[in-house]
Amino acid sequence: MARRVGALMVQRTYQGLGSPEAAARDFEALRPYVRALWGLQAAVGAFTRDGSALDIAVDSLQTAAFHFTRRPRFYEPRDPLPDARDLRDRAVVAGAFEALRPYAAALRHLQSRCRPFGRDWLALDVAVKGLETTAFHFTGVAHFYGSRGDSAGPVRPPDGATP
Numbered sequence: 517m518a519r520r521v522g523a524l525m526v527q528r529t530y531q532g533l534g535s536p537e538a539a540a541r542d543f544e545a546l547r548p549y550v551r552a553l554w555g556l557q558a559a560v561g562a563f564t565r566d567g568s569a570l571d572i573a574v575d576s577l578q579t580a581a582f583h584f585t586r587r588p589r590f591y592e593p594r595d596p597l598p599d600a601r602d603l604r605d606r607a608v609v610a611g612a613f614e615a616l617r618p619y620a621a622a623l624r625h626l627q628s629r630c631r632p633f634g635r636d637w638l639a640l641d642v643a644v645k646g647l648e649t650t651a652f653h654f655t656g657v658a659h660f661y662g663s664r665g666d667s668a669g670p671v672r673p674p675d676g677a678t679p
Contacts, residue, residue: 530631539584542626543577549619550574550591553650555600556612566603569653576646583639603654613651613660620647620661 533539581590630636651660
């Protein structure tokens with residue numbers, strides 16, 4: 517992507533995630549967040565509405581991992597964190613999803629290495645949207661991990677507030 521800066525043209529090169537082996541290392545770094553999602557799912561039950569909502573976040577990341585690594589079920593076998601919060605208690609929901617904010621940031625960082633709206637960027641966007649969808653299911657806050665400024669649309673509720 518080239519853009520004009522004054523009289524100079526600046527070229528931006530996107531490195532992507534590299535070979536499948538290099539991408540596997542990037543996705544392996546996300547495993548603690550997958551384990552956290554599985555732990556939340558174990559607390560609410562896998563075959564419930566809330567469990568299915570958590571599956572959206574995990575399955576969308578599995579899809580993105582497959583795009584880059586060509587390894588189906590990259591995160592199997594399931595190994596949930598044993599001390600996950602119980603999301604049936606709505607008082608802990610915002611805190612649980614706030615704890616996943618570094619996961620959302622890591623996905624966006626991987627995305628920044630790819631050409632905007634290219635195949636690889638869109639594959640990672642599947643995982644970002646899956647996480648946002650899951651957070652919306654539990655919190656009712658659209659774009660939970662998005663911008664907090666009012667220039668991005670309606671202002672989000674203050675931290676820690678649940679609708």
